[in-house]
Amino acid sequence: xxxxxxxxxxxxGIVHARQAxxxxxxxxxxxxxxxxxxxxxxxxxxVTASVSAPLALATxxxxxxxxxxxxxxxxxxxxxxxxNHPPELKSVxxxxxxxMNCASSSECTSGYCTENNSGQQGICVSVQEVEExxxxxxAWSARLNKINMAGCxxxxxxxxxxxxxxxxxxxQRIPALELDIRKCDDGWVVAxxxxxxxxxxxxxxxxxxxxxxxxLEQDRYQFPIMVNLDFKDLEINGQGGDGEEINxxxxxxxGSHVFTKNDLAAYxxxxxxxxxxxxxxxxxxxxxxxxxxxxxxxxxxxxxxxVIFAANHISNFQLKDVREFNNFHLAPSFVKDSNVDxxxxxxxxxxxxxxxxxxxxxxxxxxxxLYFPNGYGDKCTGDLPEKMYNARxxxxxxxxxxxxxxxxxxxxxxxxxxxxxxxxxxxDPDPQKRGMSLRYKIEAYASAPGQPxxxxxxxxxxxxxxxx
Numbered sequence: 001x002x003x004x005x006x007x008x009x010x011x012x013g014i015v016h017a018r019q020a021x022x023x024x025x026x027x028x029x030x031x032x033x034x035x036x037x038x039x040x041x042x043x044x045x046x047v048t049a050s051v052s053a054p055l056a057l058a059t060x061x062x063x064x065x066x067x068x069x070x071x072x073x074x075x076x077x078x079x080x081x082x083x084n085h086p087p088e089l090k091s092v093x094x095x096x097x098x099x100m101n102c103a104s105s106s107e108c109t110s111g112y113c114t115e116n117n118s119g120q121q122g123i124c125v126s127v128q129e130v131e132e133x134x135x136x137x138x139a140w141s142a143r144l145n146k147i148n149m150a151g152c153x154x155x156x157x158x159x160x161x162x163x164x165x166x167x168x169x170x171x172q173r174i175p176a177l178e179l180d181i182r183k184c185d186d187g188w189v190v191a192x193x194x195x196x197x198x199x200x201x202x203x204x205x206x207x208x209x210x211x212x213x214x215x216l217e218q219d220r221y222q223f224p225i226m227v228n229l230d231f232k233d234l235e236i237n238g239q240g241g242d243g244e245e246i247n248x249x250x251x252x253x254x255g256s257h258v259f260t261k262n263d264l265a266a267y268x269x270x271x272x273x274x275x276x277x278x279x280x281x282x283x284x285x286x287x288x289x290x291x292x293x294x295x296x297x298x299x300x301x302x303x304x305x306x307v308i309f310a311a312n313h314i315s316n317f318q319l320k321d322v323r324e325f326n327n328f329h330l331a332p333s334f335v336k337d338s339n340v341d342x343x344x345x346x347x348x349x350x351x352x353x354x355x356x357x358x359x360x361x362x363x364x365x366x367x368x369x370l371y372f373p374n375g376y377g378d379k380c381t382g383d384l385p386e387k388m389y390n391a392r393x394x395x396x397x398x399x400x401x402x403x404x405x406x407x408x409x410x411x412x413x414x415x416x417x418x419x420x421x422x423x424x425x426x427x428d429p430d431p432q433k434r435g436m437s438l439r440y441k442i443e444a445y446a447s448a449p450g451q452p453x454x455x456x457x458x459x460x461x462x463x464x465x466x467x468x
Contacts, residue, residue, distance in 0.1 A: 100124055133175050138444040144295040145392045148412040149226060150441040151176030151420040153398055156190050157199050163427035167201035168211040175442050176226040176418045181205050182233055209253040216257050216305055225307045226418060238321035239276060247325040259306040260326045267302045275326040282356030288392040310360040316352045323354035331360035340387045360394045366401040380406055385415035403433045
């Protein structure tokens, strides 16, 4: 039963079952509050939204005698959105967990005990807002190539994750991650320079994947998580080698949570008849350049609650045969304009050899001259990010220096999809290395690079034919 003096809300009822589902659709205004009567106890859910839209309260599971209700904002009118299907999910506003009976809040493991005015016991209620990653509301309805994400550089190391107690907290608060991985005597580990490094939260690669899975499942996180895998000091050889081993680890640890190449192929109506060297993957780049809806929307089932792995390295030849495997996409280094629709090579003599698959890419800033001669390392500015954006290639900027040259918002304004920084939260005690506090860590593109509404770099460089 729903109580509100101003609105009559049609309810489709509550099913008390092991998998309980309750959908209530209503039109609501900013700041509307209402009370929902459930399991003989009243509790308050405060709902806010930037626009009027249908609301759904979906109880996902009964656990420990309690109930979890996810508060969703949806697009569409009426109970069924004007058709035979429910309205399309636009965003997840938060969740309310209803726990065990209680007499006071001290008896609740989290949250508080509901008010008790009738002499009966209250119920433990915990409210979880989906605000830790600071998602701009408009981003929920955008396609993957139409959003900006904040990413951390080397944030598996404590020196680059100031203010975080565990790596799990990093995953909960930062939407785009990077993991430098290498194969050591004790298996695959996360480390930057050598197998002997200890300046990390915990070393085994599987531990990091476990934290990502917990965030996807336990926190009911719906927005996809981006993870760049930087392979160190080895080639990722084909079937029967290291490449197949990593491909299997990702599947065994995360299963259907991985957004695979075949998922992208299926979304675009391409064949998915093999998990190894699928010929349809070679059509990705051409399709992305010509098809407006090549990428799924964030809230479509293809991307919702998924993790996207992109394999990258400075020297593209080190990614040998990554093209054969389904569980990670290719993100080679882009160093010149011709890479966008032609060969992709760092120096010109190490062609990548899988250009057709490439719909992700890396851009270096202040890269090592050994790998980036002739200024090739300063590619997070200029017209290359714009060209990648127009080709619907999801780009990522990384800076070889610390302090970072460019802030994350500046990278976004330059047309980069995933802007990174060594200090995303702005907590570094060294002012020279400190990042800036971001209102949103995930934003929708306000406008295409070079179109009205974009702005110049903070370094004053407006001579790139893009700033207006």
